[in-house]
Amino acid sequence: MARDFIKGDWQQGRAFSPAVVTTDTRKTIWLAGHGGLKSDDGTVLKGDFDAQCRQCFRNLEKTLAPAGGTLRDIVTMTVFLTDVRQTTRMTEIRTEIFGDDFPASAAITVTGFAVPEMLIEIQAVAVLD
Structure with a gap:
């Protein structure tokens, strides 16, 4: 599948494309919102935005893995944050x-979220070759 990343001027500085065009779509994965409150080993990441953000992506x-996908297959995402001041940090991590x-x-x-300690949640759509 071909992907064309439409690049805007200011959008590059905020780590997102205004649009991603796909052709010959074979498999689309609609990802529910994913949080990152607990690390892979079960450690609670309360109050640690960077750790929660990185865990969201993990x-x-x-x-995505069981469907053969990776983060690179994500074509759009909605990021929910409890603190607008964390938007820049999320952008840096996403970059x-x-x-x-x-x-x-x-x-x-x-x-806020259903679990009050959550600081970020990401919902996404991935398209696989």
């Missing part, structure tokens, strides 16, 4: 993960 990748080809994305500030 959890998304673990969900580490995706390089220059970012999924289309939105960041939304919320008042």
Whole structure:
């Protein structure tokens, strides 16, 4: 499947593409919201935004794996944050993960999650070859 990352001017600085065009779609995975409150070894990451953000991406990748997908297959994501001041840090972490080809994305500030200690949740759509 071909992917064309539409690159905007200011969007690159915020680590997202305004649009990702796919052709010859074979498999689409609609990912539910994934949090990162607990590390892989069960440690609670309460109050640690960086750790929760990175764990969100690890959890998304673990969900994609059985379908043959990786984070690079994500074409769009919605990021929910409890603190708008963390948007820049999330952008930095996302840049580490995706390089220059970012999924289309939105960041939304919320008042809280079902589990109050959560600081971030990511919902996404992935398209696999």
